[in-house]
Amino acid sequence: MKNFLTTATLLFTLSQGIQAETFTTAGLASNVSTPVNPNSFRITDNVSNISGAVWSNTLVDLNSNSFMISYDLNLGSLNGGGDGIAFVLQPNQPSSTLVGNNGEALGFGIGTNCYANINSANCAANFSTSLGITFDTYQNTNQPTYDHIALVKNGDTRGTRGFPLLAPAVQMHTTKADVEDNLLYNVMITWDHINKTLAIDFDGSRRITFNNDVVNTIFGGNGNIFWGITGATGGQKNLQEIFNLTSVYFGPLPVQMSSFNINNTETNAALLNWSTSSERNNNYFTVERSADAKNFEEVTKVKAAGNTTSNKTYNAIDAMPLSGLSYYRIKQTDFDGKSSYSNVLPFENNKMIENSIDNITLYPVPASSEINIDFASESESLATIYVYDVYGKQMIVANQDLIIGGNTITIDILELTVGTYFVNVVNSNGVIINAKQFNKLN
Numbered sequence: 001m002k003n004f005l006t007t008a009t010l011l012f013t014l015s016q017g018i019q020a021e022t023f024t025t026a027g028l029a030s031n032v033s034t035p036v037n038p039n040s041f042r043i044t045d046n047v048s049n050i051s052g053a054v055w056s057n058t059l060v061d062l063n064s065n066s067f068m069i070s071y072d073l074n075l076g077s078l079n080g081g082g083d084g085i086a087f088v089l090q091p092n093q094p095s096s097t098l099v100g101n102n103g104e105a106l107g108f109g110i111g112t113n114c115y116a117n118i119n120s121a122n123c124a125a126n127f128s129t130s131l132g133i134t135f136d137t138y139q140n141t142n143q144p145t146y147d148h149i150a151l152v153k154n155g156d157t158r159g160t161r162g163f164p165l166l167a168p169a170v171q172m173h174t175t176k177a178d179v180e181d182n183l184l185y186n187v188m189i190t191w192d193h194i195n196k197t198l199a200i201d202f203d204g205s206r207r208i209t210f211n212n213d214v215v216n217t218i219f220g221g222n223g224n225i226f227w228g229i230t231g232a233t234g235g236q237k238n239l240q241e242i243f244n245l246t247s248v249y250f251g252p253l254p255v256q257m258s259s260f261n262i263n264n265t266e267t268n269a270a271l272l273n274w275s276t277s278s279e280r281n282n283n284y285f286t287v288e289r290s291a292d293a294k295n296f297e298e299v300t301k302v303k304a305a306g307n308t309t310s311n312k313t314y315n316a317i318d319a320m321p322l323s324g325l326s327y328y329r330i331k332q333t334d335f336d337g338k339s340s341y342s343n344v345l346p347f348e349n350n351k352m353i354e355n356s357i358d359n360i361t362l363y364p365v366p367a368s369s370e371i372n373i374d375f376a377s378e379s380e381s382l383a384t385i386y387v388y389d390v391y392g393k394q395m396i397v398a399n400q401d402l403i404i405g406g407n408t409i410t411i412d413i414l415e416l417t418v419g420t421y422f423v424n425v426v427n428s429n430g431v432i433i434n435a436k437q438f439n440k441l442n
Contacts, residue, residue, distance in 0.1 A: 021247055022281075022335060027052040027099035027107065029231075032241065039071075039245040043085055043107075043231035046076065046239040051107040055094030055228035056247065059280045059307040062089075062193060062215050063223035066250040070188040071229070075137055075147070076238030077182035084137040085231035085240055086152070087189055090130040091219065093307075094226055100127055100155065103234025104140045108132055109157035127155045131218050133189065133200055133208075135172060137180050138236065144169055146177035149200060149207050153218060167210050174205045180238060224278070224309040255279050255304075255332045255340065258311070262328055262347045270318040270347050274330055279308050286331040287316045293327040293344055293388050304332070321349050325424055346388075346422050346437075360425060366439040373409045373423065373436075377402040385409060386424040387416075395421065416440045 025031060025041065029052030033040045041054045060067060075084065086106040092098055100108040108127045132152040139145055142158050151166035152159070159165035173179050188201040198210040215223040231240045260274040272287055282304040288296040299318050318328075326349070330342040360375040373385065380403060387396035395416060400409045413421075423436045 021245070022057045023245075024055045024057060024094040024096060024098075025052070026055065026094070026096050029054050029099075037243045040243040041229070041241065041245070043229060043240045043242065044082075044233050044238070046078075046237050048082065048233050048235055048237040049102050051099050051102050051105070051230065051232035053088075053099040053107050053228055053230040054242075054245075055098060055226055057094055057226075057281070057307065058247070058249075059224055059226060059278075059309065060249065061223050061278065061280075062191065062219075062225060064193060066191055066193045068188065068190045068248045068250075069227065069246070070186060071245040072184040072243040073135065073187050074182065074184055074239070074241045074243070075135065075180050076240055077180060078236065078238050079178050079180050080138065080236060081180060081238035082138055082233030082236040083231075083238075084135050084147075085229055085242075086135065086157075087133040087187075087227070088127065088130055088230055089132075089214075089225045089227050090127055091222055091225050092126055094228065098126060098228075099230060100232075102232045104136075104138065104157055105155070105232055106132070106134055106136070106157060107230030107232045109134075109152065109155040110161050129219060130154055131166070131198075131214055132157070135187070135202075136169075137238070138234070144171070147172045147179045149202065151198075151208065151210055166212070167208050170207050172202055172207070174203070174207075184243065255282050257330070257332075257342055260330060260342050260345065262345050264347070264349070265317075268321070268349055270321040270326075270328065270349075271315065272318070272328060272330075273313070273315045274342065275311060275313045276305075276308075277311055279305050279312065281334045281336065282306055283333050283335045285314060286333065287318065288329050288331055289318060289322065290327045290329075290344075291322055293346075293394070296327075296329065299328075306335075321347060323349055325349075360436065362423060362436040362438060366441050367413060368441045369412070369414045371411050371413055371423070371438060373411070373425065375407055375425065377404060377407055380404060383407075383409075384426045385411060386426065387411065387413070388422045388424070389419065413440055418442055 028050045030042045032042050043052045044050055083103055084106050086108055088108045134150045134152055137147045142160055148169040149172050150169040153163040153166050156163035185203045190199045196213050200208040229242055256277045258275050258277045263271045265271050284304050285302045287299040289299050290296040300316050302314050302316055305312050326347050327344050328347055329344045331339055333339045363372050383400050383402055385398045388394055418440055420439055
């Protein structure tokens with residue numbers, strides 16, 4: 001149990017949280033979840049010559065995501081029965097038909113029936129690029145007598161069809177040669193994307209540690225994969241089940257936004273465009289608007305792609321933007337309800353606004369220690385000047401009594417860090433009249 005606690009403690013220290021998963025069952029696998037045992041699946045019934053699989057619908061980037069996946073495993077009660085299960089990493093979209101051959105193929109491998117013709121139906125074509133962790137309970141050719149764990153490349157469960165085992169087979173349990181005893185054993189699989197390390201724990205003990213750049217050596221440079229659990233029986237049979245399947249991911253946000261901009265249309269509408277380079281578990285986007293860059297309201301929702309590694313482009317229109325300057329951001333929401341935000345962008349409505357402040361000029365641009373704001377006022381009144389950073393955070397606020405005619409306001413920006421900022425001038429009626437942008441230098 002020592003290894004389990006050490007690994008779990010380390011990973012949870014870095015965790016972004018337990019992920020609410022959705023799953024797709026394939027073949028003859030079935031969902032047996034209950035309130036007591038959520039995310040639980042029967043991979044095979046106690047029937048010979050069948051296969052089944054359950055796939056996570058979450059796309060994982062092995063280049064930038066670490067993960068910890070755990071479940072409780074029941075391998076049946078018939079010693080010498082069929083055949084075992086496998087944890088599989090592969091790049092194909094989950095579907096109800098994504099399952100491989102019976103028997104020693106464990107639902108993803110090449111298998112005895114495919115030796116003559118690997119391209120025949122139900123063979124390993126879908127898993128010809130894959131990494132499998134096999135929990136094998138049947139002794140086939142070149143396999144040990146004890147129930148064992150092995151690392152398998154491209155579906156070659158024996159390691160004799162051109163893809164030798166990635167790691168030598170080890171006894172599954174530290175003290176038991178046979179685990180087909182109808183007991184539950186905890187399995188934990190971790191991937192450390194920084195150190196490129198795959199680790200397998202069984203019943204609380206570390207059984208295999210595999211250091212390898214699997215993205216390049218197995219997946220041809222494509223780090224975007226799906227994971228699942230497959231299993232099969234052959235001439236023998238066994239009930240094979242998993243319970244309480246749990247995943248934790250560590251790494252970047254599930255949606256990588258590559259651009260976001262706003263344009264003013266001829267009808268004074270705000271046209272928002274944004275794009276993503278990848279999406280994982282992404283349900284929808286919400287366009288939000290604010291008058292002060294602090295308090296936002298919903299404008300509209302846009303359906304997202306869900307899971308994709310391709311560039312996607314989105315747009316939305318706010319046909320009735322606020323008068324003068326306003327601010328927009330994009331809220332992204334996962335299928336599990338978690339959300340994240342884009343940066344905040346300003347938008348100026350070009351429609352003429354009745355106000356008492358005109359002809360605003362900002363200088364010097366760029367600036368190092370101070371900026372000057374020149375404008376004309378039609379009355380003696382009060383103006384408020386706000387300075388925001390590119391994320392909408394208020395950095396400076398200053399009030400200024402105005403005189404009729406020309407006014408100059410000087411703002412000290414010496415304490416601002418290097419970057420881009422926006423200046424708002426608000427008249428005595430609380431209307432944002434104008435916004436100017438400047439860059440702060442050293």
